[in-house]
Amino acid sequence: MAKRPVPISASPDETPMPASGLPFDDIRQLIAAMPGPDMAAANAVRARDKELTKPAGSLGRMEEIAEWLAAWQAKPIPRVDRPLVCVFAGNHGVVAQGVSAFPQAVTRQMLENFAAGGAAINQICAAFDIGFKVFDLALDLPTGDFTQGDALDERACVATMAFGMEALAGGADLLCLGEMGIGNTTSAAAIYAALYGGDAAIWCGRGTGVDDAGLKRKVAAVEAGLALHAAHLRDPLEVLRRFGGREIAAICGAIIAARSQRIPVILDGYVVTAAAAILHALEPSSIDHCLAGHLSAEGAHAQVLARLGKQPLLALDMRLGEGTGAALAASLVKAAAAIHSGMATFAQAGVAGKGAAEA
């Protein structure tokens, strides 16, 4: 097996609060200031697509992907030369409720596996030449158990979002978001239940493969969390900080920063999509620069993606996380850019266009 060692960046346990204003209000301001799509670039892609040596529309969604890339990269000829997977890792107090099939120690052990090059995501990144970064979000400091109190206070939540923004400092032209965190499908389930309502059981799947008794405990934990925090769930940022976790907060920050830096985003599965759902609840257009990489096997993902108006690129019955679904989808997005930028036009290739058929 080819192993490529990967350095791990660790977040400080304490990050200074922004100097002015209420922290969550700073986040709301950042979202309000995000740039929109570059329509001139998108139109340039549509115009060039008509000239390429293929029947119009014959590349289906690959054509839409090229247009989407151009709009969010603000480039009339989109390119994917520096795709990047960022995996954010956090630990969750709610694992004390017996909600996962695996012990909390696996989060750090998997980070060591990422660093050594031995995880599935290492191999996908190597196969498609995608950069890979891993971020340890205070793993030794699990978030609060949301059945007993808040997962995060406002200061920690905003600091973690800011850390997620900073994660893009090295640059990229396509960002695949991933996560690692034993127990985080329970946080994601609680977030969806808080945002969308319905029985807790709808939003609870088996995650890493929890048994029937564990699934019952998971549903009970989400119900307990919803009951405890019921009076405070109107504001999506309150939902985020009360249910956590740090990786979901950091991913929210990364999605916001990517938009400002004109980096299109590919979402991974059930957990990464929870961060997108928080932003979507704050401002639906805030995730227009995000594609759903795949449909997770975690039951309710299809419902969530429908609410977000996202059609996943892949449906491979995967439920691993780590950004694996997003990274596989990145291969298609890279191909969409290569097709659009590299194909010859009818004129260049001397191929007769539609309408030139013999009578």
Ligand SMILES: O=C(O)c1ccc[n+]([C@@H]2O[C@H](COP(=O)([O-])O)[C@@H](O)[C@H]2O)c1
């Ligand atoms: O993203 C998904 O669709 C997904 C579905 C099921 C499990 N996971 C991964 O499994 C871990 C969480 O599962 P659990 O059962 O501990 O809540 C976490 O590390 C996720 O990356 C991820």
Ligand SMILES: Cc1cc2nc[nH]c2cc1C
């Ligand atoms: C082994 C293992 C690998 C993972 N990768 C993402 N989540 C995971 C959960 C487990 C348990």
